[in-house]
Amino acid sequence: MLLRGRRSVAWLIDTHIRLCWRAFLGSAFDHAFFAQRQAVATARRLGADASWLPLAAPGHLLAPFAPFSERRFDVAFVGSIQPGSFRARVVEHLRTRFKMAPCNGYQAPAEMMNTYSTARVVVNIPIRDDLNMRAFEGPAAGAFLVTPPLEGLKEIFPAECFGIVSGNLPSDFGDAIERALDLNDLPTLAREACSIVRERHTYRQRAERILQILSEPTAHMLRESSRARALALAHARAGQRNEIQRLDTLSKFERGLWSIGADAVGRVRVRTGRGSCQLGNEYGPV
Structure with a gap:
């Protein structure tokens, strides 16, 4: 071995x-x-x-923060979407209410981060209430995160730096995004979350933590x-x-x-x- x-x-x-x-x-x-x-x-x-x-987020793919006045879309989502799935129903609903960045499934990391940088909000539709990559990638690209409650999320961001979906219906996701877009200080909150990810939650920092554990003395x-x-x-x-x-x-x-x-x-x-x-x-x- x-x-x-x-x-x-x-x-x-x-x-x-x-x-x-x-x-x-x-x-x-x-x-x-x-x-x-x-x-x-x-x-x-x-x-x-x-x-x-x-x-975490891919630090090597992060472009300078794009002002909200230059972002063409209200919402972005990148991820696998199976026909007939809950994700598909949510995305279909959101497309009827918002100007949504085009994406029909997987995108390479660089393309994905570019997509997120064109939107004011990144919506997270997790598979099983997991604190997934999207919860870091969206804010790292300067978008405001809207997500269902996730275990550990409040240890990453202040409560005001993300929006919570309060129900399990596609319309609940739309309502949460609408509330976020109505926030007067949305760009400021998005920039704060962006700074938090870039300073503390990139894969380089995760690698440093792993290397730290590897270098520590151990009794056995x-x-x-x-x-x-x-x-x-x-x-x-x-x-x-x-x-x-x-x-x-x-x-x-x-x-x-x-x-x-x-x-x-x-x-x-x-x-x-x-x-x-x-x-x-x-x-x-x-």
């Missing part, structure tokens, strides 16, 4: 949709950061030395056998038999045993059409 004999740190994201195997995976590292704060408690219950490190490191078993359990929960077979510090018997578990998870996925880590409440007991 590449980690043999070295202090190790992982930064695990997307834990709002596939927490189980990532939580087990975290216990294979000397320290594990989780991008969603809700995941930390579960990871700790499973034995990981875990803490919260939220997502995981034994290779413990690390390998944690990796095997994570791969088994994800149905990744081939990854288990690559764990050369496990005995042949152990690799076979964990592979049986991975095969069982694979059969569940085929039979139910559900991912191996989407069986039940991802933030509850595992």
Whole structure:
């Protein structure tokens, strides 16, 4: 294994949709950061030395703050939009009420940041109330963030620097955006949030935090056998038999045993059409 004999740190994201195997995976590292704060408690219950490190914005793609008088659009949203999904219904509704920046799905990071810089508001339509990249990218581009309540958001921005969607209907998103656009000090609040992200929440700063943990003295490191078993359990929960077979510090018997578990998870996925880590409440007991 590449980690043999070295202090190790992982930064695990997307834990709002596939927490189980990532939580087990975290216990294979000397320290594990989780991008969603809700995941930390579960990871700790499973034995990981875990803490919260939220997502961020790409500092190398940030252009100078564009004045609101030069922004052509009321609202922007960039993200995957499946036909018939809640996101699709929200975006369709917003297009009837506001001048919305054109986007029909994925954009490369540079193009996405440019799109956000042309709008006064960036609306966040998260998959599962997760503090996602958009919550940092929009403000970093100088747009005012409008979003449903998100775990940890108030630790990032002052309450006045973002707008909250107070319901679950597409019209609730529109109403929240309307309230934001009516704010007399909207450009000032957007600039304040922009400064906060650029000064404290870029990927360079996240990397510096990870390197800081790696450089700190530690009383112990995981034994290779413990690390390998944690990796095997994570791969088994994800149905990744081939990854288990690559764990050369496990005995042949152990690799076979964990592979049986991975095969069982694979059969569940085929039979139910559900991912191996989407069986039940991802933030509850595992």
